[in-house]
Amino acid sequence: MVKFLPLKEAVAENLHDGDTVAFEGFTHLIPTAAAHEAIRQGFRDLTLIRMTPDLIYDQMIGMGMAKKIIFSYVGNPGVGLLRRARDAIENGFPRSIEIEEHSHAGMANAYEAGAAGLPCAVFRGYRGAGLASVNPNIRSVTCPFTGEVLAAVPAIRPDVSFIHAQKADSKGNVLVEGIIGIQKEAVLAAKRAVVTVEEVVDSFDDLHPNLTVLPSWTVTAISVVPGGSHPSYAHGYYVRDNAAYLEWDEIAADRDRFQAWMQANVIESKAGDFAARVEHLRPAA
Amino acid sequence: MSEDQKLGFTPNEMMTIAASRALKNDDVCFVGIGAPSAACNVARLTHAPDITLIYESGTIGTAPDVLPLSIGDGELCETAVTTVAVPEMFRYWLQGGRISIGFLGAAQLDKFGNINTTVIGDYARPKTRLPGGGGAPEIATSSKEVYITMAQTKRGMVEKIDFFTSFGHGEGGGHRKRLGIDTAGPTLLITDLAIWKPNPVTKEFTVVSLHPGVSREQVQATCGWVVKFAEALDETPAPTELELKTLRDLQARTKAAHEGTAKEKAA
Secondary structure, X not given: OOEEOOHHHHXXXXXXXXXXXXXXXXXXXXXXXXXXXXXXXXXXXXXEEEOOOHHHHHHHHHOOOEEEEEEOOOEEOOOEEOHHHHHHHHHOOOOOOEEEEOOHHHHHHXXXXXXXXXXXXXXXXXXXXXXXXHOOOOEEEEOXXXXXXXXXXXXXXXXXXXXXXXXXXXXXXXXXXOOOOOHHHHHHHOOEEEEEEEEEEOOOOOOOOOOEEEOHHHXXXXXXXXXXXXXXXXXXXXXXXXXXXXXXXXXXXXXXXXXXXXXXXXXXXXXXXXXXXXXXXXXXX | OOHHHHHOOOHHHHHHHHXXXXXXXXXXXXXXXXXXXXXXXXXXXXXXXXXXXXXXXXXXOOOOOOOOOOOOOHHHHHOOOEEOOHHHHHHHHHHOOOOXXXXXXXXXXXXXXXXXXXXXXXXXXXXXXXXXXXOHHHHHHHOOEEEEEOOOOOOOEOOOOOOOOEOOOOOOOOHHHHOOOOOOOEEEEEOOOEEEEEOOOOOOEEEEEEOOOOOHHHHHHOOOOOOOEEEEXXXXXXXXXXXXHHHHXXXXXXXXXXXXXXXXXXX
């Protein structure tokens, strides 16, 4: 049965040292508040899964929490590189990390296979791509009907997935809308799922019948964190803080400035601080 | 008076506009971020109003008023015909063969249209770790054709790329076919200096058109391989007033929008 919990407890109950964890959100609905809570609680030796590691994994890697990352695009979308991730990969700072790199198609198919309860995903991909020769988890199968050689990657099955979503109803059903990315698959592929939401409403009775709703029994815990996706966005609530993504490029470029920023904005901060961060990004009433 | 002032446009503007002209009204284009995104939207705002632009975040038939910073900005979804999940995007729409043009940028490119956006140096011990492929490895092999756009530099256009992020024509000739890839691959390269097309047999990119005011020497001086030029070399028509105005207005709207969300609340 899904539990409504303060974020601090939802994270403490569901994430453990050494876990394989996905914090998903394909540029939209990124669970930043949950990632910051995980940083405050100081978990170690995590295997971090995410298609686009983005700012939150740059932060977690920079804080030395990751032993491995599984990803398909280790950039700051539209801005450039992730400088803390680079420092770890190029210089082993603050610790060396193992990387398992895929394409978006590979990761998307692997999440879907996880949600579908399959051991692996099969698709037409990686042809001529260098990743196939550096990642031993990229293999091939031959179609038994046509003889076509197809790519195969193992299914993604996180111990726990974190996503952000627009809202839950009072029973704990969750609505995701807009760019839905990989949110549904990340939840259904995981053993446990924690969802942060902008708000809770009485019921979903008036929703369009085809909207993406995750039934309450697919979710372990829900925390209400308005603005919890900042500097990403929540469609219908606030827009993407593109300036913050541009600014991150400078913050993360320097080890000391990064630490100072993390101390002020994450360590000495709390989930309740997110609402104020999106106030200027909400549409004018 | 600088060269740009004499011409009335910059090499980058010429690149974006030349790239936009290559797109047709009935194309279904999978748009890479950066230079391709600007070109695709200029096409949509000028000669190709019905073009279908698709971004890998799942937005199909999008018509943004400003250029998105990321491939998942909210405006892409708000203006799209439909928005699908990312697995569906890659499985049904890209792998399913629905994309006519995959439009990519490149950090490193070789003369056969192979692209590296993964690492500079050795993969295991990179000198520079770049973001990696994202959607590009499959865009490069599942789109019916691939267009590439990038500004020319000797560091960017190299004899040998450090990593095959996205497969172009491999070692040239029939290399794609030998790997079981049945799409055409890179058929067009638009740089800030020239338009290039692959030789029909060798698949080596060859300059077919120089942009106004550009010399062969300039093209060679900013390219790391020995450049081949077509026998009948064209001059790219200069941007029209409408094209330039459309691009500049789009960029001005974009700049205002991205700075408009500014916040400086560190500490």
